[in-house]
Amino acid sequence: MTYDFDAVIDRHGTGSLKYDCAERRGKSADLLPMWVADMDFRIPQEAVDALVARCEHGIFGYTEPDDAYFAAACSWIERHQGWRPDPETCTLTPGVVFALAAAVRAYSEPGDAVLIQPPVYYPFKEVIEDNGRVVARAPLTYANGSYGFDATEFERVVSEERPALFLLCNPHNPVGRVWAEDELRAMGDICLAHGVTVVSDEIHADFARPGFAHASFASLGEPYVSHAVICTSPGKTFNLAGLQDSNIFVPDAGLSERFRHAVAAAGYSQLGTMGIVAGQACYEHGEDWFAQMKAYVEDNIRLTGAYLREHAPALHLVEPQSTYLLWVDCRALGLSEDELHRLVEDEAKLWVDFGDIFGPEGEGFIRLNVACPRSVVERALVQLAGAVARL
Numbered sequence: 001m002t003y004d005f006d007a008v009i010d011r012h013g014t015g016s017l018k019y020d021c022a023e024r025r026g027k028s029a030d031l032l033p034m035w036v037a038d039m040d041f042r043i044p045q046e047a048v049d050a051l052v053a054r055c056e057h058g059i060f061g062y063t064e065p066d067d068a069y070f071a072a073a074c075s076w077i078e079r080h081q082g083w084r085p086d087p088e089t090c091t092l093t094p095g096v097v098f099a100l101a102a103a104v105r106a107y108s109e110p111g112d113a114v115l116i117q118p119p120v121y122y123p124f125k126e127v128i129e130d131n132g133r134v135v136a137r138a139p140l141t142y143a144n145g146s147y148g149f150d151a152t153e154f155e156r157v158v159s160e161e162r163p164a165l166f167l168l169c170n171p172h173n174p175v176g177r178v179w180a181e182d183e184l185r186a187m188g189d190i191c192l193a194h195g196v197t198v199v200s201d202e203i204h205a206d207f208a209r210p211g212f213a214h215a216s217f218a219s220l221g222e223p224y225v226s227h228a229v230i231c232t233s234p235g236k237t238f239n240l241a242g243l244q245d246s247n248i249f250v251p252d253a254g255l256s257e258r259f260r261h262a263v264a265a266a267g268y269s270q271l272g273t274m275g276i277v278a279g280q281a282c283y284e285h286g287e288d289w290f291a292q293m294k295a296y297v298e299d300n301i302r303l304t305g306a307y308l309r310e311h312a313p314a315l316h317l318v319e320p321q322s323t324y325l326l327w328v329d330c331r332a333l334g335l336s337e338d339e340l341h342r343l344v345e346d347e348a349k350l351w352v353d354f355g356d357i358f359g360p361e362g363e364g365f366i367r368l369n370v371a372c373p374r375s376v377v378e379r380a381l382v383q384l385a386g387a388v389a390r391l
Ligand SMILES: Cc1ncc(COP(=O)(O)O)c(C=O)c1O
Pocket: 037, 094, 095, 096, 097, 098, 121, 169, 173, 201, 203, 204, 233, 235, 241, 246
């Protein structure tokens, strides 16, 4: 079937973090929300049908996924993410951030350092600090408008700060990098040499743009994979964030036991019924929807780049290699962080994620989510460019 991603579906009144929580979050209700990483698109019809059928049954007791669930998840990952996971090594968690926090507790002690590469998805820092660990930072390089990985600096931080684990964002949110196999291997070699466990957050794995291919940390094979936790999820791929279903693969038996213990110690055992139903249906039947959605988002990304180049050339779109989150360098405007906030919120009337929440390296940047109908992207761009033109 052909999906209509142009349809503007009113999400107000659904408890949506993006649409219903502005004032609670200290934002004006009239801002156009372009921030949190979910999509304004209905999920595949087969998944809606599966959820409705399950609802009609009317009993929602404790639920465990069966073999068909794991077969569907592993088959999707093999076909789309380039490696074949073993279902026996999978632990289900109610989200990837939950898994990151569990990994921090499983593989480090209070006071230990945990390595990240800022600017990076801000819950990485939060799960480290909220668990009484210390952030070790090996920032990405940024030159000529694009991001890279500096092995020398990474190794210096690892050898000086001795992190117990490394939270890798693969692909990287917010800068949109798809890490190449040789970059992953370089990170892996340094981590292995220093006994650092690698936790690879691959929630955006399915979003590599044309010309780029996601490389899972797991695809490096042995010995890397035996020192790693691979976090996967249908949450971003199929817009299921509210249903909390994640598949975390820990190939090494010892690391797996510690991870499962940390999940159990948090008091967690069974996933929500609906997450399992929707996850399986999407993995089994979501191929067509996913291809159409990705093509639509690709056009939104291209439109954004072209529009900014023409109407607000001082704003540089860091060309993403993956994700539907666009990282825009606004530093050529010469504004302070407060002035940038005022420009975007008071003048452009947009609710975005400001770059500084991803680390000080993100100051002067904004992150825009373009997984929404084209008319919404166009409106956001007109508002943003208009505000810049009035400066
Ligand atoms: C890199 C990354 N990891 C994890 C998450 C959230 O995952 P979950 O909702 O499964 O906790 C996001 C959401 O934006 C993300 O970008």
